[in-house]
Amino acid sequence: MRRGLIAVFARHRLLANLLMALMFIMGGIALTRxxxxxxxTFALDVISVRVVWSGASAEDVETGIIIPLEERLKTVDGLKKLTSTAAQGIASLSLELHEGTDPLLALDQARQRVDEFRNFPRDAETPQISRISRYESVARLLVSGPSLADLRPWVRQFERELLARGIDRVEIGGLPEExxxxxVPGSVLETLGLSLDGIGEQVDRLARDIPSGIAGDADGARELRSLEQRRDPLDFESLAIVSDDRGLVRLGDVATIVREARPASLSLSAVALGAPGEITRIEQQEDGPATIELLVQRAETGNSxxxxxxxxxxxxxxxxxxPPAIELTVFDAQWEQIQERIDLLVHNGLQGFTLVLLLLFIFLPGRVAFWVAMGIPTAYLAALALLWLFGGTINMISLFGLLLTLGVIDDDAIVIGEYAESRFRSGMAPAQAAIAGARRMFWPVVASAMTTVAAFLPLMMIGGIMGNILGDIPFVAMMVLLASLAEVFLVMPAHLRAAFEHHVEATVPRWRRRVDAGFDHFRDRIYRPLVTRSVRWRGVTVSLVIVMMMMAVGLLAGGRVQFVFFPSPEAQIVFANATFVAGTPREQSAAFLAEMERALRDTETKLGAGWSILRWRVWAVPCRWSPAPGRPAISSPRSSCNWCRRSSARCGTRNSLPLGAARFGCRPGWRAWSSPRAAPVHPGATSRSG
Structure with a gap:
């Protein structure tokens, strides 16, 4: 390359222009695609195993499901960490794999290990084994209305419409599953000689759709199916639970059948905006004002x-x-941060291009300054083309890498352009000056690029999820440096040659001669003597460098300069979490929540910012039997609590609870979560990690 390639491109202007046009075209295609x-984009090498055992306590779930599955799943190839959690009615196991492990093979092994266990509890549902898929939030939508009953059909319609338009996933929060x-009263059970389990089995046997065979042959064959699945409370009243010599007893004659929210459902509550210090909490009820959240997400390969x-x-x-009663509120729009980062990159690029052009115009001829500054957009578009060809994406990390390398592109073009211009002023021909500048600065520029790569290279050696995320920074830096080298050594020399040919007959303006004279004075009278003394007294120079390095290390080691791997920028959303120990009176927890809301409102008033949304998430677990999805729930005032094994009447969990308070079994403790990603766990739940 030192002998001929630079000279070929410098002497053939069309070849350089074609390469530059190719960079622009490929960069434009990359931006659109x-x-x-x-x-x-990175894969989560995590496998999830989830088993639902409705009505079981955390201790029973641990004994009957967690421990047996742990003994079998710990032999999965490539297993790095096994974490299991036993909660009321749910067993969850998470298998984290070593980097490089084939996740599909590990998923098959996990399924085989689970299938080997034949002693699942009779009422436990089929285990759900899947590889964790990553979805990113696009925005959150709050749907407010007069009641949950009115909002439910609207929310389901919104979900269908968003999915039909191309949204990858919509998660609904605050809409309890029904x-x-x-x-059935206990006295009725004793009179009829029945049990809750017996009635449940009878209902499960009768209230279902059952295939009934095929009628006809060949093309005229039709599948038969009995449609007995009940989907309305009134439909269950006609089911016969006793049909013998004692007579016919239907379920509606002895039982109370209602449609209700499933226990342990997440709920949202709004806080009305009033005068400072005035808090009006609107509790979410079936017949009162309600709020439901829709989390709009995109898939890993989707475009935000x-x-x-x-x-x-x-x-x-x-x-x-x-209708006027339905209100939509959008907040936490993640895509806005991406757009802001892209706008920042474009703004900084234009600003850098303008500043470089103005400063170079002071010290270099106009055409030379223009072609040196054109190296910025050319190299960036070429870098985007390389990024696209190698499977990269535009994300917050890659945009950060592009911002970091903005100055590198300027330095390469400036040093080559300035040296070539100095050779031209010393009497060289335009073509020879352009080639000499590129050849003379080839190895210094390459060495500078390799030094930059070496500085970013350790980020590629970080393993795990964090390494997958930060790996985009050195990847982007290498693409930018490669594009910059191609631009300054293959494209720019031809343009410098054309600029020098134009300035052969041009006269240097008087103001430029004054600037050049002032710069020469600074270089010859101040800078050069300082460098000469530094080289002559090299021992003092090295000692000063060592002292400054020791001071820098001391500031870090002494804690005077704090080290933060990731800065904590100010967020647009504030989450407040409150946890109360067992035995906390209900009035105290409610008062604390009211005080927290008052403090948030006072803060908003003092800061003068516009308050957008204030919401609370509540997780409640009442003492009721939770059946499998699609099956009815049966409870009795004499049925036992899952935690204390006492009757529900004595446990008192059927009492109403204030907003922000959730009572678990008969243990008098309450918890409230305001974080959208808070994962509440039953106080009696056990967690194992190994």
């Missing part, structure tokens, strides 16, 4: 900005069709 997302609860456009278009279309 490259995926835009929040984080880089079930049909059948409550495209999903945001689809979401905004849906909001525009659905807004006029809503």
């Amino acid at each position: 490259m995926n835009i997302q929040y984080f880089p 079930r049909i609860a059948i409550e 900005l495209k999903a945001a456009r689809l979401f905004d278009q849906w909001l525009t279309d659905v807004g006029p069709t809503l």
Whole structure:
């Protein structure tokens, strides 16, 4: 390359222009086709095993499911960490794999190990074994209305419409799952000689759709199916639970059948905006004002900005069709951060291009300064093309890497352009000056690029999920440096040659001669003597460098300069979490929540910012039997509590609870969560990690 390639491109202007045009075209194609997302694409090597055993306590779940599965799953190849959690009615196991392990092979092994266990509890559901899929949030939507009953059909309609428009996933929060609860008095059970389990089996046997064979042959064959699945409380009243010589007893004659929210359902409550210090909490009830949250997400390979456009278009279309009682509020729009980072990159790029062009115009001829500054957009577009070709994406980390390397592109073009211009002023021909500048600065520029790569290289050696995320920074840096080297050594020399040929007959303006004279004075009278003395007294120079290094290390070691791997920028959303120990009076927990709300409102008033949303998430676990999805729940006032084994009447868990308080079994403790990702766990739940 030192002998001929630079000279070939410098002497053939068309070849250099074609390469530059190719960089621009490929960069434009990459911008239109490259995926835009929040984080880089990486796989979560985590396998989840989940078993639902409705009505079982955490101790029973641990003994009957967790421990046997742990003994079998710990032999999965490539297992790094096994974490299990036993909660009321749910067993969850998480298998984290070593980096490089084949996740599909590990998933098959996990399924085989689970299938080998034949002694699951009779009422336990089929184990759900899956590899964790990663979805990223696009935005959150709050749907407010007069009641849950009114909001439920609207929310389901919103979910269907968003999915139909191309949104990858929609999660609904604050909308309790419904079930049909059948409550039979204990005296009736004793009179009829029945039990709750017997009635449950009878209902499960009768209230289901059963295939009934095939009628006809060949093309005229039709499948038969008996449709007995009940989906309304009134439909269960006609089921016969006793049919013998004692007579016919239907379920509706002895039981109370209602549709209700499943226990342990997440709920949201709004806080009305009033005067400072005035707190009005609106509790979510079936017949009162309610709020439901929709989390709009994109898949790992989805485009965040495209999903945001689809979401905004849906909001525009659905807004006029809503009744006045339904209100939509968008918040926590993650895509806005990506757009802001892209705007920042474009703004900084334009600002850097303008500043470089103005400063170079002071010290270099106009055409030379222009082609040196053109190295910034050319190299960036070429870097985006390389990033796209190698499977990269536009995300918060890659954009950060592009911002870091903005100055590197300027340095390479400036040093080559300035040296070539100095050779031209010393009397060299335009072509020879451009080639001499590129050849003379080839190894210094390459060495500088390799030094930059070496500085970023340790980030590629970080393992795990964090390494997958931070690996985009050195990857982007290498793409930018490679594009910059191609631009300054293959494209720019031809343009410098053309600029020098134009300035052969041009006269140097008087103001430029004054600037050059001032710069020469600074270089020859101040800078050069200082460098000469530093080299002559090299021992003093090295000692000063060592002293400054020791001071820097001392500031870090002494804690005077804090080291933070990731800075903590100010967030637009504040989450407040409150946990109360067992035995805390209900009034005290409610008063604390009211005080927290008052403090948040006072803070908003003092800061003068616009308060957007204040919401509370509540996780409640009453003492009721939770059946499998699609099956009715049956409870009795004499049925025992899952935690204390006492009757529900003595346990007192059927009493109403204040907002922000959730009572677990008969243990008098309450918890409230306001974080959207808080994962509440039953106080009696056990967690194992190994």
